[in-house]
Amino acid sequence: MxxxxxxxxxxxxxxxxxxxxxxxxxxxxxxxxxxxxxxxxxxxxxxxxxxxxxxxxxxxxxxxxxxxxxxxxxxxxxxxxxxxxxxxxxxxxxxxxxxxxxxxxxxxxxxxxxxxxxxxxxxxxxxxxxxxxxxxxxxxxxxxxxxxxxxxxxxxxxxxxxxxxxxxxxxxxxxxxxxxxxxxxxxxxxxxxxxxxxxxxxxxxxxxxxxxxxxxxxxxxxxAVRRKIAEIPDGTYRNRVQIEAIGEPVHIACTIEKRGDAIAIDFAGSSDCIRAGINVPFCYARAMAIYSIKCITAPGIPNNEGSVAPITVTAPEGCILNAQPPSPTAGRHVVGHFVTPLIFGALADAVPDRVQADCGMINIITVQGKRPDGDALSTLYFVAGGFGALSGLDGAPTTPGPSNMACVPTEIWESRTGITVERKVLRPDSGGPGRHRGGLGQEIMLRNDTGHLLTVFSMANRTDFPAAGLHGGQAGALREHQLEGVAVHPKSRQELKPGDRLLLLEAGGGGIGDPRLRDPDAVRVDIENGFVSRAQAVAVYGLDLPQQDAAAD
CATH class of the missing domain: 3.30.450 (Beta-Lactamase)
Structure with missing residues (x-):
C-alpha cells in the first residue's frame, strides 16, 4: 500500500x-x-x-x-x-x-x-x-x-x-x-x-x-475538531480562579479568543512562580488546556497531532503556569489541575451544556519509610474527591477529574505497604447541591502498621476554595487532613509513628443548576443511598418531609 x-x-x-x-x-x-x-x-x-x-x-x-x-x-x-x-x-x-x-x-x-x-x-x-x-x-x-x-x-x-x-x-x-x-x-x-x-x-x-x-x-x-470548535460562538472569554498555596493564595487567569475554527488561550494575568513545589511548567499547562478544549469539543477523537492543531496556548515566562528553572515543580498538579475549571468557567455561558462544574480533584499522598519486613518504602497513595456535575448528569462519587488516575485497591495497598486502610466511606452531603448534584467525596482512615516511623508528604488542594457549582449549583465540601484527630496543613510534611492514624476527608464536586429544581424522587433516592441527609434535603433541596423525618439525621 x-x-x-x-x-x-x-x-x-x-x-x-x-x-x-x-x-x-x-x-x-x-x-x-x-x-x-x-x-x-x-x-x-x-x-x-x-x-x-x-x-x-x-x-x-x-x-x-x-x-x-x-x-x-x-x-x-x-x-x-x-x-x-x-x-x-x-x-x-x-x-x-x-x-x-x-x-x-x-x-x-x-x-x-x-x-x-x-x-x-x-x-x-x-x-x-x-x-x-x-x-x-x-x-x-x-x-x-x-x-x-x-x-x-x-x-x-x-x-x-x-x-x-x-x-x-x-x-x-x-x-x-x-x-x-x-x-x-x-x-x-x-x-x-x-x-x-x-x-x-x-x-x-x-x-x-x-x-x-x-x-x-x-x-x-x-x-473534526475544527468543526466542533466552529460551533462555539466567536468572542473573547475570560476567567480567574484562586487556589490555595503555601501562605497566600495564588491565582491563575485566562483569556480565550475564539475565532472561526480555532481557539487561542493566553494565561497572562496569572500569579508569578512561588518558592514551593506547585509551580507549573508550560508543557503541563498547555496539556491541560488542550485537554479542556477537547472535552468541550470532540472528546471522542483520539489524541494525535491533528486533534490539537487548532488550539494555541501561550503564557508569560515566569508566571506560575510557565515556570522556569530553578522554580520547583514536583507538585505541579496542585495548580495545574485548575486549568480545566478555569477554562470551563470562561466558556460556561458560551457552551453551558458542554462544561462541567468543578471537581473535588485527586489527592496524592507520598509515603516514605520502611515496610514491615524492613525493606525501603517510597510510594504514592491516590485518593479522589467527587466528580463535578454535568448538564443532565450527577457527578460520580470519588472519581478524579481532570485527572483520570486509577486508585490502588485497598488489598494491594495494605499488602505492599503495611499501612492499614481502617475506614473508607462516602461523605454524606459533600457533593455540591444542584439540579444535578456534585459527586461525593470520601472519608479514609490510614493507620501505620509498619512498625516503623513513616514520613508523609501531602499535596492537597480544595482546602480553602471548594469545587464551585455552575448555573446556580452550589459548591462541594472542602478537603481536610487530620493526624491523630488534629488538623494538619494540607501541603505539609508529617511523621506517623507506629499506630498513628491519618484521616483524609475528601472534597465533593460542584453541582449544576438550582437545587430546588432537582427531581424530588432523585432527592429521596439520595437520602436512601446515604448521599444526602434529610436535613439537607429539606433545607437546601426544599423536599417536603415530615418534621420528625427531617430531624432524624
Missing amino acids: STSEFDAVTLRILWDRLISISDEIVETLVRTSFSTIVREGYDLSVMLFDREARLLVQGTRSIPVFIGTAPVTLAHMLARFPAETLRPGDIVVTNDPIIGTGHLFDICVMRPLFREGQLVAFTMSITHLPDIGGMGFSAAATEMFHEGLLLPICKLFREGVVDETLVELIRRNVRVPEQVMGDIYANVSACEVAARQIVDFMDEYGIDDLVPVSRAICAQSER
Missing part, C-alpha cells in the same frame, strides 16, 4: 489497528512494572510517531497531562540525537521537567523503530517513577535542585547495550532502586513491543512508509 489517499473504511481499519497496538503497549507497560503507581494507578502514557516525528496515536488509558507534551520532548531528543545518527536498539531517556511532562518524577523513554534497516517511526513511553531521590514527591522544595535527580537527554541503551554507568547513577540516587529500575525497564519492554508490532503492522498491510497514513489520520482529526 503506497498511495497517500485512503478511503474512509480503509483509513478507519488502519487507525483502529494502530490504537489497538498502542493499547497493547500500555498493557505491556502495566504488566511488567514494579510499582503500584503504574501497575494499579495507570500513571502513564504511550505514543507512536511517524518518521517525521508527527504524533500518530496515543494509548487510550493515557492520562490527560501527557496530551501534547511528547511531541515537544521528542523534538528536543532529536535535536540532541538527530534521526540519522540513531541505530536499532537505541533507547533515549530524560526526565527534564521543562521539556518533558512538568516534573522530575516522570521518565520519558523513546525508541526509534526500524524496518529492514530503515527508520520508520518512533515510540515513547512515559511513567511516574516511585522515587527520583531528593526530598521526594512533595510541594516542600524551594528549588528544583531539592527535588531529585535530573537526567538530561541521554542514551540508556546504545544499539541494544545498556549504559551501566547511567543505571548505577540512577540506582545510587533513589530510595527504592529495584522498583525504579524495574519501572524504567518496563518502559523499555513496552518500546520493544511497539517496535515488533509496528513492523508486523506494516508487513501485514504492505505499508512501506507510515507518513501518508499519519497525514491522513491527523488531517481527519483536525477537521
